[in-house]
Amino acid sequence: MTLDVDLPRFRKLLERSCEQVLSLYETLGERRVTHASTPQRIADRFTGPLPVEGRTPEEVLASDIPFIFEHSTLNISPRFFAYVMSGGSQVGIIAELLCAALNVNSAKWHLASSAAEIERAVIRWLSAFIGYREDAGGALVSGGSEANLYCLRVARDVKAPGAREEGCRLERPLTLYASTETHSCVTKSVEMLGIGSRNLRRIPVDAHFRVDVAKLEERIRQDLDAGMQPFCIVGSAGTVNTGSVDDLDALADVAARQGLWFHVDGAYGAAAASVGLTRELFKGLERADSIALDPHKWLQVPFDAGCALVRDWASLRHAFSYAAPYLKAKSDSVERWDWMGHTFQLSRGFRALKVWMQFQVHGSRKLLAVIEDNVRLMRRLAAELDESPDFERMAPVPLSIVCFRYKPAARPALSDDALDLLNDRLLEECERRGVYFLTGTKLQGHTALRACLVNHRTREAETRGLLAHLRALGEELMRRPEGP
Numbered sequence: 001m002t003l004d005v006d007l008p009r010f011r012k013l014l015e016r017s018c019e020q021v022l023s024l025y026e027t028l029g030e031r032r033v034t035h036a037s038t039p040q041r042i043a044d045r046f047t048g049p050l051p052v053e054g055r056t057p058e059e060v061l062a063s064d065i066p067f068i069f070e071h072s073t074l075n076i077s078p079r080f081f082a083y084v085m086s087g088g089s090q091v092g093i094i095a096e097l098l099c100a101a102l103n104v105n106s107a108k109w110h111l112a113s114s115a116a117e118i119e120r121a122v123i124r125w126l127s128a129f130i131g132y133r134e135d136a137g138g139a140l141v142s143g144g145s146e147a148n149l150y151c152l153r154v155a156r157d158v159k160a161p162g163a164r165e166e167g168c169r170l171e172r173p174l175t176l177y178a179s180t181e182t183h184s185c186v187t188k189s190v191e192m193l194g195i196g197s198r199n200l201r202r203i204p205v206d207a208h209f210r211v212d213v214a215k216l217e218e219r220i221r222q223d224l225d226a227g228m229q230p231f232c233i234v235g236s237a238g239t240v241n242t243g244s245v246d247d248l249d250a251l252a253d254v255a256a257r258q259g260l261w262f263h264v265d266g267a268y269g270a271a272a273a274s275v276g277l278t279r280e281l282f283k284g285l286e287r288a289d290s291i292a293l294d295p296h297k298w299l300q301v302p303f304d305a306g307c308a309l310v311r312d313w314a315s316l317r318h319a320f321s322y323a324a325p326y327l328k329a330k331s332d333s334v335e336r337w338d339w340m341g342h343t344f345q346l347s348r349g350f351r352a353l354k355v356w357m358q359f360q361v362h363g364s365r366k367l368l369a370v371i372e373d374n375v376r377l378m379r380r381l382a383a384e385l386d387e388s389p390d391f392e393r394m395a396p397v398p399l400s401i402v403c404f405r406y407k408p409a410a411r412p413a414l415s416d417d418a419l420d421l422l423n424d425r426l427l428e429e430c431e432r433r434g435v436y437f438l439t440g441t442k443l444q445g446h447t448a449l450r451a452c453l454v455n456h457r458t459r460e461a462e463t464r465g466l467l468a469h470l471r472a473l474g475e476e477l478m479r480r481p482e483g484p
């Protein structure tokens, strides 16, 4: 019994799916970025029981896909400024289709030899793209969270060899260091590795949201005196809140002096390390022992595609290589690159194809130009905000995140608490209208509107439009009887 339909019908189904993709992109300019439905309406749509008989694929495509498209948040839209999410790419869409058609398991060389070698090439290219080592080891993973987990796993194994077998019940507890601005996935990773989040020391930041290096060194000294075992410093190359980049060179110096692993979370920012406008900020990145970066962010590769890079292939192999008899490679192998020996997964798709095709088709020059363009647009937006009497910028803009708040000039006496409330409502209202989408954060305890751009489709029309839209919404909120 086969699940396949005949090939002429399969061709029609593919054509129909392509039509749906095309119509999504044809109407992108007019579509809302967020949808207008209630959570209940969407939940209700999917409460049906397990289908026993199934329906025709034509019916599913016609009746369900439009609903799903309608009720998805469109980070592919040029008016999307929330979180750190790229617009994906046409090449990526094609690569995903081709991957599913081939359905190979890239865990073992003899199951997917092209996929295995393409992933090796992609690791080399990603490393070169950010100015890291040509011979760096690495693996493609689901995203920045998993990339950080992988890198910290390797760091733990190298710096505390007993931890792998004995767990973290070492005589001297392991400690590691990161700024208060570090992404929460580092905390999650530390918990998953059994190190314990209390042993992740959160070091304060300076006025530019960069880790305070003197305080970091002081904390390491205190821990050493208290009998702890410091093993790793985590630097941020583009924090999720403001895009700040730690002084990586200074962190590398501290790590070298203290004999610690130096890991950099560059999930968002590392892609900008070779961009002319921002290169200086990343001095010292090349000294990292490991780096997390995300092709599905600034490289515009569709979800999901993260990458863990390590200075030394052997350290990655040591962490993940287990020999089970039925998995043994053939003895005649010249060098068969088995990804299962470098990663956690034993069944893994061909994630590398979409990254490889992105580089093949666009080349590094164009991808760098997209990043540079995004930085330029957001710095221009920041300059406009600085000149606007109704807005206040709340953080520097080293990369492509602008944090600010609406602060109407006509109401100079509004307290910080009232401004928090006003800006919270502004964010809610903006999401409800769905024309633009941005998210908020807290900076020094206060609500900030946070616009982040990692999208090749966005132009100045959209950044200017965002500001005009927020101003109009703010004025409307101020006119409401309940006031700010």
Ligand SMILES: Cc1ncc(COP(=O)(O)O)c(C=O)c1O
Residues within 6 Å of the ligand: 083, 084, 142, 143, 144, 145, 146, 183, 185, 238, 239, 240, 265, 266, 267, 268, 269, 294, 306
């Ligand atoms: C700095 C930073 N690190 C890690 C992550 C987590 O990456 P992912 O969402 O791909 O797991 C993010 C996500 O925005 C990030 O900005």
